[in-house]
Amino acid sequence: EDKVVQSPLSLVVHEGDTVTLNCSYEVTNFRSLLWYKQEKKAPTFLFMLTSSGIEKKSGRLSSILDKKELFSILNITATQTGDSAVYLCAVEAEGNTDKLIFGTGTRLQVFP
Amino acid sequence: DTEVTQTPKHLVMGMTNKKSLKCEQHMGHRAMYWYKQKAKKPPELMFVYSYEKLSINESVPSRFSPECPNSSLLNLHLHALQPEDSALYLCASSQGSGLGQPQHFGDGTRLSIL
Numbered sequence: 001e002d003k004v005v006q007s008p009l010s011l012v013v014h015e016g017d018t019v020t021l022n023c024s025y026e027v028t029n030f031r032s033l034l035w036y037k038q039e040k041k042a043p044t045f046l047f048m049l050t051s052s053g054i055e056k057k058s059g060r061l062s063s064i065l066d067k068k069e070l071f072s073i074l075n076i077t078a079t080q081t082g083d084s085a086v087y088l089c090a091v092e093a094e095g096n097t098d099k100l101i102f103g104t105g106t107r108l109q110v111f112p
Numbered sequence: 113d114t115e116v117t118q119t120p121k122h123l124v125m126g127m128t129n130k131k132s133l134k135c136e137q138h139m140g141h142r143a144m145y146w147y148k149q150k151a152k153k154p155p156e157l158m159f160v161y162s163y164e165k166l167s168i169n170e171s172v173p174s175r176f177s178p179e180c181p182n183s184s185l186l187n188l189h190l191h192a193l194q195p196e197d198s199a200l201y202l203c204a205s206s207q208g209s210g211l212g213q214p215q216h217f218g219d220g221t222r223l224s225i226l
Contacts, residue, residue, distance in 0.1 A: 034214055041219040042116070042202065043155065048214050088154055098143060098168055098206075100215065102154035 002027045004091050006103035014111055017079050021106045023089030024071040033065055033072050034100065036088040043088055046074070079110045115139055116218035118203050124224045125193065133188040133221045135203030142208040144186040145215060146178060149200040155217075161186060162208065193225045 004025045013019055025033065032050045036043035047056045049065035049072060056063050060079075065072045076083055086107050090100040116137045125131050135144065143162045147155035160168035161180040175197075177189040186203055200220045207213040 032212060036217075042217040045214045045216060048212075050212070090154075098145070098160040098162065099157055100155075102156075104154055 002091070002093065002101050004089055004101050004103035006087075006089050006106050008106060009104065010107040010109070012109045012111065013079055015080055017110075018075065018077045019079060019108060021074040021076075021087050021089075021108070022071060023073070023103055025089075025091045025101075025103075026070065027091045027093050027101065029094035030067065030070075030091065031094045032092045034090045034092070035063055035072070035074050036090065038086045038088055038105070039084075046087075076108075079108075081110050081112055084108060084110045116203055116205055116216055118201075118218035118221050120221055121219065122222045122224075124226060125190070126226050127193060127195075129193075130189070130191045132190065133201055133203075133223075135186040135188075135205075135218055136184055137205040137216075137218075138184055139205065139216070140183075140207075141205035141216075142183060143206045143215075144180065145204040145206075146176075146186070146188050147202040147204065147217075149202055149220070155202055159188075190223075193223075195225045198223055198225045 007022045034048050035046040047063045052067040060077045063074045086105040088105045089103040119134045146158040149155045158172045159178045164180045175192050179187040202220045203218045204215040206215045
């Protein structure tokens with residue numbers, strides 16, 4: 001059965017800290033891995049990763065995929081209180097590309 | 113605000129009521145999705161429409177009935193719901209099946225069944 005596991009489940013840090021969120025997966029015929037940020041409402045798209053070893057970067061956020069070890073990390077540097085959210089990892093499989101398999105998410109709380 | 117618009121934002125209904133959730137996007141996307149999300153859980157896929165045709169139904173009970181009147185609109189008709197159906201209902205869209213483009217989500221409708 002396809003599955004996506006995120007760790008840690010929750011994380012509490014102070015502003016300015018750097019955090020690393022983990023996502024491991026077991027999916028038949030992997031196609032892509034996506035990261036989303038969810039505050040109170042819509043999950044907002046952060047990154048889509050399809051190739052190993054290529055870092056994607058957006059401001060203080062970056063992510064990389066390792067297709068050999070079947071995991072991805074999301075790094076956030078110099079965290080701010082506005083980074084507080086649930087970060088969701090989802091995987092898409094070949095042949096079933098409309099179905100995202102989500103992990104349970106990592107809840108990040110950033111305190112001033 | 114997102115580019116996928118959902119209405120209403122909140123809905124309270126009794127178990128005998130009939131109501132509809134609406135979703136609209138004007139990004140020219142050809143795939144649209146309904147998800148259900150319970151508190152502290154990830155979104156669960158319910159339905160997928162691709163080019164206005166239902167392509168995936170994740171064994172959803174018939175009290176939920178999706179409809180795609182055109183490529184920009186997606187409805188979810190609700191009838192005789194149960195209290196356990198209370199959840200956040202999210203709509204999403206993407207450029208199309210198999211195109212390797214991400215899904216973009218609306219803000220959701222928070223549904224409470226009395």
